[in-house]
Amino acid sequence: MGLAATPYENYCIIIFMNEKKFSILVVDDVKANRVVTEKILSSEGYDVLTAEDGLKALDILKRDLEIDLILLDVMMPEMNGYETCRRIKSISKKLQEIPIIFLTAVSHIEGITKGFEAGGNDYIVKPFQKIELLARVKTHLNIKYIKDKEIEQTQKELIFMLSQLTDAHSKESATHIKRVSEYAKLFALLLGYDRKHAETFELAAAMHDIGKIGISDTILDKKGRLTEEEIHIMQRHTTIGYSILSESKRPLLRAAAIVAHQHHEKWDGTGYPQGLKGEEIHILGRVTAISDVFDALDTKRSYKEKWPLNDIFAFIKTERGRHFDPKLVDIFVDNFGLFMEIRDKFPNHITG
Ligand SMILES: [Fe+2]
Ligand SMILES: [Fe+2]
Missing domain, CATH: 3.40.50.2300 (Response regulator)
Incomplete structure (x- = not known):
């Protein structure tokens, strides 16, 4: 199960x-x-x-x-x-x-x-x-209501700060977290979730790579290809993130635990760490996966160039039913303009 x-x-x-x-x-x-x-x-x-x-x-x-x-x-x-x-x-x-x-x-x-x-x-x-x-x-x-909002706002800011710290550690671009979160929120809204729940997608997605805090700099900073063993260690960021976040009983952190655990699962069952398939992967995991990959391809990193937009678009379409949930690919394709708006709103200034 x-x-x-x-x-x-x-x-x-x-x-x-x-x-x-x-x-x-x-x-x-x-x-x-x-x-x-x-x-x-x-x-x-x-x-x-x-x-x-x-x-x-x-x-x-x-x-x-x-x-x-x-x-x-x-x-x-x-x-x-x-x-x-x-x-x-x-x-x-x-x-x-x-x-x-x-x-x-x-x-x-x-x-x-x-x-x-x-x-x-x-x-x-x-x-x-x-x-x-x-x-x-x-x-x-x-x-x-005002008190609750105040707490929520503080929580939101802390989540972004913490996620950005992890990102700095893993040498991600500074605005990667922001864009992935915004894409996840947009997917949620297009899937029909209300604002409040879409915000849960947004905040949970911000924490997707929090487990990288437990991965050594030697691996995170390595230029060039990782060895088999290093890949294996790197993949552990999913279970590390899950074990940190699942300690909490708060619904938001539990949602984040799902995201941390499942954002590298693939629709066809070839992802990690559990090899979950189709709807076995929580919608939070599926949404973060496509948001994260889209942004990763669209960003220059120390080990790779940024892909041209047309190539990314074509790649996401070919991964329909393979890496990604077909329904999410359709949403992405049909609403490409909206995703582009987010992309342009939070441009990349620092590349790792
Ligand atoms: Fe990740
Ligand atoms: Fe990421």
């Missing part, structure tokens, strides 16, 4: 397929309250999950669903809202980040301090007005 069938890849696929929409968890023991709140929130386009008590809420949150905000009733039998809040905040760093708004009855207004002490972010007094509920929900989602 190929890696393409391993559980974490399935997980990544699920992540790719679900367009991000804000999800709100409503926890209230009174059914009528849950129904009304759900109706108001759904009518505004939010995804709503409901739980009738704290334990059910914890179950939902532990299932690792992407919840963006929690509306939490205070007065509930078994476990009250404060205790539920404390438990949610103690499970994981990720759950700590989810804003919690308490739903407080006027008679329990003195409990507001208790709510903040338990880790709550805000409160709404019941019975509430629709407009108030929506305004508060929106405010907290906006804050969370």
